[in-house]
Amino acid sequence: MFHPSDPIGILDSGIGGFSVVRQVQRTLPGEELVYFGDGAHIPYGNHPEDKIVAMARYMFRFMEDHHVKALLVACNTISCVIGQCEGEVSCPTFNAVQVGAEAAARLSVDKIGVISTVFTHNSRCYPEGILARSPKKLVVLSCGCPDLARLVEHNLGDPAGMAEVEADLRLEMDGIVREGIQCCVLGCTHYPLVADSIRRLYPGLPLIDPAEEMARALKEYLEGERLLASDDRLGGLTIYTTGDVKEYALRARQVGLERIGSVSFYPPMTL
Template sequence: MSNNKQRPIGVFDSGVGGLTNVRALMERLPMENIVYFGDTARVPYGVKSRATIETFTAQIVEFLLQNDVKALVIACNTIAAVAGQKVRAMAGNMPVLDVITAGAEAALATTRTNHIGVMATSTTVNSNAYARAIHSRNPDVRVQSQACPLLVPLVEEGWLDHEVTRLTAREYLKPLLADDIDTLVLGCTHYPLLKPLLKAEAPGITLVDSALTTAEAAAQALAAADLLNSGNGSADYRFYVSDIPLRFRTIGERFLGRSMEQIEMVSLG
């Protein structure tokens, strides 16, 4: 596109979860065109080596750059933790936002007691990425992280208000609540769909939705770079995946909160 402001935002994830970030961007920046890539053929990334994750990430970023994006959103905690620097090096001066940085900054702005909890996948917890991001900004904050490996399959099953999910979340929350946190980061792109359930199980705790915080960070970064789309036309959304597995559309539309019309399969690497 000849007009820099009308160029799309590129959003990417190892799978389908990053669509919660697309949803938040659609709501926060309704004029913006968006290109999404989910590496559904090679998910999950969490079990792969750093070198492999960086290789896959470079292929995705190259694809998005070929689609003339004006900004990049890393909507994947694993990629943000392992390959964030790689993405920024490839992007040059382009704004690059990621869920970990945005989530950490929002948690620090929210906490009153300096006791922050993080719910995430085992890979993200083991990477210590949220604690590092928080402590680099305020070393005095206490961070308690909890791996929640069972929540992703429950969300993908659609059990958002199921008793099994409620009991599972309750178990994961126990050590966090025992640590007297006042702020809880939802450190996985699947978890925003569980906000109503988590609010009920952890009353009085402020939830930090990394999808919402990343969308807000994107809005600020685009404004600072004078790249906000001020056009009057309807926004264009394109969805690319490396495989279209069984139930992808059903799960994707649950995450996105609307129908997915333009899904195209592309092969990378």
């Protein structure tokens, strides 16, 4: 049984899920949030499937121990294997691929681009999810980016590092942009953190941010189940990471996260 005062859990392979936290704080400012970023094992998209599933289950159990009333699986790579994590948490889960595919399928376009990690690309989760939900025939062009998530993770806010991020964006995106895509799904939660760079490189290209869709879906669920936190106070944010605590604290401030109570280390799963 859940209570409105219970926290909401958000998990990701690294700092990318901060893009989801940012949207949830804007949409549901009264909610308490618990964040888990598995920085020790980033990028998830370069791991084999069995390791991704094991790491996901490790984080799911962490969230179950914290009695979250809803879990947002920000990591697109984990979203592709979420069916193998059933039973690890008792609360409802919302995943990035599901809401991102639904948002893309609603658009009045004929050609959609997707940029993601290599694992997400190879799984075909986005193309299959979009095509299954679309009422019309679409072309979906997917691009797997082996280095982009890592570059964003470690270079956000550093002008010299961001030049490397933008060079990698051009390397990965030029091909699908030349194919005439009419929008692009940001199929990794790290990518919305550099959305301004993408817009500067490809002006006029609409971007679909699953983080926004997840926040909206969460709000609808909480309202329907009468689980919204009281609006008489602002909710806080507790961050756990298997990575560098100081770096996570810095990145959280850089992306504009609010009401950060603590940033703590949590032991990583041994692979």
